[in-house]
Amino acid sequence: MLIPYTVKPRPDTGLINSKLGIWLFLASEVMLFGALFSSYILLRVNSVDWPVGSTILSVPIAAFNTVVLISSSITVIMAWASLKMGNLSKGRMYILITFLLGLTFMCVKAYEYNTKFHHGLFPSESTFMAIYFTLTGLHGLHVLGGMIVFAYFWGPGAKMWKTEPEHFTNRIEIVGLYWHFVDLVWIFLFPVLYLL
Template sequence: MEIPYVVTARPETGIFNAKAGIWLFLASEVMLFGALFTTYILLRIGAPTWPHGELDVALATVNTAVLITSSITMVMAWASCLTKDFKKFRLYLGLTILLGATFMVIKYFEYSHHFHIGDIPSKNTFYAIYFTLTGLHGLHVLGGMIVNSYFWGPGSKMWKSEPVRFTNRIEVAGLYWHFVDLVWIFLFPTLYLL
């Protein structure tokens, strides 16, 4: 017996299984990052002084642009699946992965600079929360890149056999990727600008 509603939507809910699953997962992610933002607020309220302007705003702005761009390429990859243009899909998904990698490389330079001049997590609570938040976010980017690479490479075989199901998978991967972008949109001002 096959599991129903893997490909098509259940009429009452209007969604297929994986879409319900990913949104619930993202809901839990909201609570995860929510707890860390709460931590940030409590630490900042409790701190006599809070460092300002010690992070590289220029690099972070570039990184914000990189992630936003990767979000639009992701959504374009999905749209290409809908228009049944597999070549374009691969191009856009490949770009998304590369942009993710770019983000990580820039992040690496930022991190190594901080470590070089002694801004390590144990320096003060600001660097502690900075490294925890961006580190966890970085892991999420990495996770998304792995998933996307799978769909770009071996996972794309499904396009031939079950194109609708494959499109669903790209949609779900996209939802996750946009969420990672969304988290960064809040991280950027909180850590770099305020």
């Protein structure tokens, strides 16, 4: 089935369908993460003894990962801007860099999880560890999801450029919106879990 209005805006909404679609999806994502943040507040307010994140978790590692994610946000914009200016090879290069930054984030996260497990810190250890693994785990799954999409657009998905360059450019803009949202969630997760 062909989805209409992927290049030309739909007259009544003034938007391409994919853009409205991703924003509706992101609105639902706000509620998904919102529910978990709300749970975090409930657990923290009611706990007798809540640890300061930095005494258990590594702030430098998480700060590094914050920089990685923010950088990947700018590279996905550069990918879109390059495609907008008609440069496919540069666009694909930036898509690849974004993917690699996502991979870096996940490797660092895996290292972090591993260190925690080595110290016997599993989700069952405490309420703090439980909400830490739940929040970062769900966020990590989102990073992984984005990486799969970037891998596709860098590889087989890029074929679309030959026949429908504008459509392909819009696809990168849409996955970019999702990627920025994942970055945005991390911007809150970092201070909430590691610093406070």
